[in-house]
Amino acid sequence: MRYVDEYRGEAEAQRFANAIRQCVTRPWTLMEICGGQTHSIIRYGIDQLLPPEVSLVHGPGCPVCVTPVELIDRAIALARVPEVIFTSFGDMLRVPGSTTDLLRAKSEGADVRMVYSPLDALGLAQQNPGRQVVFFAIGFETTAPASAMAVWQAAEQGLRNFTVLSAHVLVPPAMEAILSAPDNVVQGFLAAGHVCTVMGTWQYEPIAERFGVPIVVTGFEPLDLLQGLHMVLTALQQHRAGVENQYRRSVRREGNVPAQRLLDRVFEPCDRQWRGIGTIASSGLRLVPALAAFDAERRFDVRSVTAEESPECIAGSILRGIVKPVACPAFGTRCTPERPLGAPMVSSEGACAAYYRYGRTGRAIASTEPRTPRARPRTTPRTSDP
Numbered sequence: 488m489r490y491v492d493e494y495r496g497e498a499e500a501q502r503f504a505n506a507i508r509q510c511v512t513r514p515w516t517l518m519e520i521c522g523g524q525t526h527s528i529i530r531y532g533i534d535q536l537l538p539p540e541v542s543l544v545h546g547p548g549c550p551v552c553v554t555p556v557e558l559i560d561r562a563i564a565l566a567r568v569p570e571v572i573f574t575s576f577g578d579m580l581r582v583p584g585s586t587t588d589l590l591r592a593k594s595e596g597a598d599v600r601m602v603y604s605p606l607d608a609l610g611l612a613q614q615n616p617g618r619q620v621v622f623f624a625i626g627f628e629t630t631a632p633a634s635a636m637a638v639w640q641a642a643e644q645g646l647r648n649f650t651v652l653s654a655h656v657l658v659p660p661a662m663e664a665i666l667s668a669p670d671n672v673v674q675g676f677l678a679a680g681h682v683c684t685v686m687g688t689w690q691y692e693p694i695a696e697r698f699g700v701p702i703v704v705t706g707f708e709p710l711d712l713l714q715g716l717h718m719v720l721t722a723l724q725q726h727r728a729g730v731e732n733q734y735r736r737s738v739r740r741e742g743n744v745p746a747q748r749l750l751d752r753v754f755e756p757c758d759r760q761w762r763g764i765g766t767i768a769s770s771g772l773r774l775v776p777a778l779a780a781f782d783a784e785r786r787f788d789v790r791s792v793t794a795e796e797s798p799e800c801i802a803g804s805i806l807r808g809i810v811k812p813v814a815c816p817a818f819g820t821r822c823t824p825e826r827p828l829g830a831p832m833v834s835s836e837g838a839c840a841a842y843y844r845y846g847r848t849g850r851a852i853a854s855t856e857p858r859t860p861r862a863r864p865r866t867t868p869r870t871s872d873p
């Protein structure tokens with residue numbers, strides 16, 4: 488039983504759309520943080536239900552998209568170490584590094600394996616004591632607890648052949664970086680329900696207060712998003728800042744406290760580079776010193792591998808909401824899902840992939856799926872966006 492039809496009703500959607508049209512009296516620019524929200528908005532045409540005064544821009548909440556090319560190159564360098572079994576979620580395999588990607592490295596002999604969970608990678612380490620198993624730990628606060636659990640269990644079991652390449656990132660520092668930028672256009676946020684299911688909403692309260700913005704936590708179904716948009720626009724029209732929770736069926740202010748405690752035991756904040764955006768202070772997670780033996784970058788010393796982002800890919804501007812994917816000169820021509828130049832065109836959560844897939848191109852490019860498709864079971868393991 489899926490319990491999703493209740494959140495896709497057309498009559499309710501029109502009711503929220505009418506309420507939004509009635510409440511808006513001036514231009515507003517809103518950002519949905521999460522790539523999953525972006526895909527729902529584009530897939531169901533939610534942005535097209537909004538009055539022309541409301542502009543939606545797409546945030547940095549696609550973990551594949553924000554993983555810098557330098558870390559992809561380090562992942563490829565690790566995968567090419569002869570004794571290494573390199574494990575990753577499926578959507579990282581085709582993300583371009585500076586010269587190649589993990590899938591090509593695999594075709595050239597590297598032992599790269601797709602896993603559905605860090606615990607699958609841990610199992611490989613248990614089954615292959617003569618090999619070194621590295622897990623590419625990417626994602627936001629949603630996937631970090633599973634990585635933390637794998638490291639915790641590896642430590643408890645005394646496994647010496649399991650490490651993680653941590654690319655985990657955190658949402659609140661990215662929101663602060665967006666709001667602090669001199670060219671910021673964002674006036675209100677839709678925050679991601681699954682991140683807040685883990686972390687709660689309390690982390691967003693200081694951001695709303697400091698920057699005077701409304702932040703509404705939403706789910707991912709059409710009615711979740713429309714209700715969240717109505718809430719954030721109502722707050723803006725009434726000059727209210729603060730955090731509101733549309734996704735009450737999953738999110739509590741305190742979040743999942745045991746998961747947060749596990750994260751604190753295994754990881755600590757660190758400065759992290761974001762693809763196309765640059766380094767954001769305290770926006771990443773690295774292993775605490777007591778668990779540094781499980782850090783793949785230390786064990787295999789790949790930190791000397793550096794790389795520059797492709798000058799052709801404007802993902803940074805898209806991930807900060809400055810422009811939309813169709814503004815990229817390479818969109819749909821030199822950059823397609825089959826031949827991607829940048830991560831947002833590869834990832835199942837990427838904004839460029841969403842625009843391409845659902846025909847938001849501004850020119851004739853065949854969509855790979857009908858405009859209003861039904862949800863299909865997920866078949867490729869992927870990272871969880873925020």
Ligand code: SF4
Pocket residue numbers: 799800801802805812815816817818819822823827828829830831832833839
């Ligand atoms: S269309 Fe391709 S090259 Fe352009 S921003 Fe998106 S991923 Fe980068």
